[in-house]
Amino acid sequence: xxxxxxxxxxxxxxxxxxxxxxxxxxxxxxxxxxxxIRRALFGDxxxxxxxxxRDDDGVLGxxxxxxxxxxxxxxxxxxxxxxxxxESARRRGVAGALMAGLKNEAVAAGCSRVEWTADTDNPPAxxxxxxxxxxxxxxxxxxxxxxxxx
Numbered sequence: 001x002x003x004x005x006x007x008x009x010x011x012x013x014x015x016x017x018x019x020x021x022x023x024x025x026x027x028x029x030x031x032x033x034x035x036x037i038r039r040a041l042f043g044d045x046x047x048x049x050x051x052x053x054r055d056d057d058g059v060l061g062x063x064x065x066x067x068x069x070x071x072x073x074x075x076x077x078x079x080x081x082x083x084x085x086x087e088s089a090r091r092r093g094v095a096g097a098l099m100a101g102l103k104n105e106a107v108a109a110g111c112s113r114v115e116w117t118a119d120t121d122n123p124p125a126x127x128x129x130x131x132x133x134x135x136x137x138x139x140x141x142x143x144x145x146x147x148x149x150x
Contacts, residue, residue: 001053001054001055001060001093001094001097002053002054002055003051003052003053003054003097003098003100003101004051004052004054005049005050005051005052006041006049006050006051006052007042008038008041008042010050010052010059011034011037011038011041011042012034013052013058013059014032014037014041014050014052014062015031015032015033015034015037016031017059017062017084017086018031018032018037019031019032020084020086020087021062021082021084024084047066048064048065048066048081049064049065049066049105050062050063050064050065051063051064051065051098051101051102051105053085053089053094053097053098053101059086060085060086060088060089060092060094061083061084061085061086061089061094061095061097061098062082062083062084062085062098063080063082063083063084063098063099063101063102064080064081064082065078065079065080065081065102065105066078066079066081067079067109067111068115073112075110075111075112075113076109076110076111076112077106077111077112077113077114077115078102078105078106078109078111078113078114078115079114079115079116080102080114080115080116081116083095083098083099083116083125085098095128096132099132102114116129117142
């Protein structure tokens with residue numbers, strides 16, 4: 001298995017995986033818009049970076065992240081937005097390999113920490129993060145404001 005940063009050549013498979021993620025969370029398995037993905041990941045102001053877990057048969061999993069500043073003091077943190085392993089690749093160490101890849105990216109960027117949120121109604125994810133030694137942080141409340149028309 002290899003962990004690699006996605007490139008513009010990966011837009012189509014990222015689109016498919018985004019459809020799988022939507023289905024996993026109860027939505028329709030509609031692939032993402034390739035044009036929007038291209039702009040978001042490879043445009044003038046990339047919104048995120050994607051790591052892909054691959055083997056010789058294709059893409060096994062996906063992790064999208066961005067950097068946040070300031071983190072501790074004036075440091076930077078790597079924020080994991082989405083971690084997803086395709087159904088056929090689960091229980092094969094893919095998520096752990098992606099998390100290790102994220103830590104490597106964070107160290108290379110000089111980050112002081114890696115942060116993420118998890119849905120409270122996703123016991124497999126919570127158990128996985130606990131097994132990694134991650135501890136829930138009770139000091140924050142997550143907020144969201146929808147933008148008009150979005």
